[in-house]
Amino acid sequence: MSLVRDLADQIVAAHIKDDLCLPIPAYSMSLPPPSIDNEHAADHYELAGMVAAIEMGFIESDSKVLGKAWSRMVHQDGGFNPIKWPSRPEHFDLLPWTRNMNPKAFAECPKRLGLYAVMPDADWVKRMVDAEVPTVQLRLKSNDKKLIHKQIRQSVEAVQGSKTLLFINDYWQEAIEAGAYGIHLGQEDLETANLDAIRSAGLRLGLSTHGYAEMVYADRFCPSYIAMGAVFPTNLKKMATAPQGLGRLYKYAQLMSHYPLVAIGGIDEGSIHAVAQSGVGSVAVVRAINGANDPKAAVKRLQELMKT
DSSP states (O other), rough: HHHHHHHHHHHHHHTTTTTTOOOOOOOOSSOOOOOOOOOTOSSSHHHHHHHHHTTTTTHHHHHHHHHHHHHHHHHTTSSTTTOOOSSSSSGGTTTOSSSOOOTTTTOOOOOOOOOEEEEESSSHHHHHHHTOOOOEOOOOOOOOHHHHHHHHHHHHHHHTTSSSSEEEEOOOOHHHTTTOSSSEEOGTTTTTTTHHHHHHHOOEEEEOOSHHHHHHHHHHTTOSEEEEOOOSOOSSSSSOOOOHHHHHHHHHHHHTTSEEEEESOOTTTTTTHHHHHHSSSSEEEEEHHSSSSSHHHHHHHHHHHHHO
């Protein structure tokens, strides 16, 4: 175990200043520390990668994925080098085929979706069309089926004849019926949504991810785009994972660069430039637009900051 400890220490020391580390949570009986599976690990490089990831504040599922990625990288790249970081699809055993080779792939969307406005109702969708926002998501929270149908229909009508692409959050059946451009789902929705129906209808599919394990899982479905976050703290949605920060976002974007990527979570005028520099082709914002005194001016300013 001393060899594993030494290798893990080297990894942590090499990346301690890379903005990859998050505070380790206080463990308790209800929140036990992450477990390390010594018995089924391929080698000491996998164990070292897991130990290092845990010490850097990665959650258990991400630490396990990173451990395997470290082992693959060592064997594929010809030796252990703590300065490196797993960053290629083959390190994470991601699907080897291209979209054109995958019969289960969802319809393509632009590689760069640009400024991505996440809005609460059809009126805001219409305002985003008027502001010439390239991509908008209707994130409506309601149990009123009539209201849901009406809002989605009005949102679809609002983007007709424009260049704005409309994604509907969660309500995939209603989105199909209304003829929306695409649907956005969280990881928890994958077990209940009819993905075959979405695919057959030709709608694009965006999937949320919050770390390495969820990105690897999302890759199995070959979605149209992958959203990564939350980058910064946000009060709009209760998150099971801590904000990932810019350092992790840059690593995620490098690994998943073969997908259209959307960064999301607490992004505003002060941070959107640094986020856009990660290599993502889209940045999702909420309050930076609908909380602004002049939303149309805010859209223009945010788009300018993304370009610089």
